Amino acid sequence: MASPPDTTARPPGGWPVHIGQAAARSGVSAKMVRHYETLGLLAPVARTDSGYRLYTEADVHTLRFIKRARDLGFSMADIGELVGLWHDQGRSSAQVRQIAQRQLQALEERIAQLQAMARSLQGLTACCHGDDRPDCPILDDLAGL
Known part of the structure; x- marks a missing residue:
């Protein structure tokens, strides 16, 4: 009679895992x-x-952190x-907040740029007849005319 598999050798969840499993569990491609x-x-x-990489549960958690960021x-x-x-238990949350605020400001600036672009395109498409005529205010604007 065969003995049952040794489940004490690996913790629950099957850790450590190879790169493909780490990628699947974290939602990040193996290349990334x-x-x-x-x-x-x-x-x-x-x-x-x-030579195969072995990833722990903590490694996969870090990959999820990176993906979310x-x-x-x-x-x-x-x-x-x-x-x-995140790994520094002696950190101050002020440092983290500063990074997040800097990112928030960059996103707000990018949103404003995108909204300005959308307004420009709305104006251009409103001026374009979209018919069989060759004149086109969109192309004229892009050409700087």
Whole structure:
């Protein structure tokens, strides 16, 4: 009779995992996982004797953190700072807030630029007849005429 599998060798959840599983669990592509590791956003991970990367639950949690920060538009430099602050239990929240406020200001400026672009395009499309005639105020504006 075969003995039951040893479940004490690995913690619940099947950790550590290979890069494909880490990517799937974090919502980040395997290519980006390697990229984040290269940038130092993710600490170097353990490797098997054959060279396969092994990711812990903490590594996957860090990948999710990075993904969420990217979704909010933070730069890689800001994400590096945020990851460092996240892991630093002696941090001050003022440092984190300063980074977030800087990102918020950049987003607000970008939104204002996009709204101005939309207003310009609305005006141009309102002036264009959109018929068979060759004259077109949109092209004239783009050409600087």
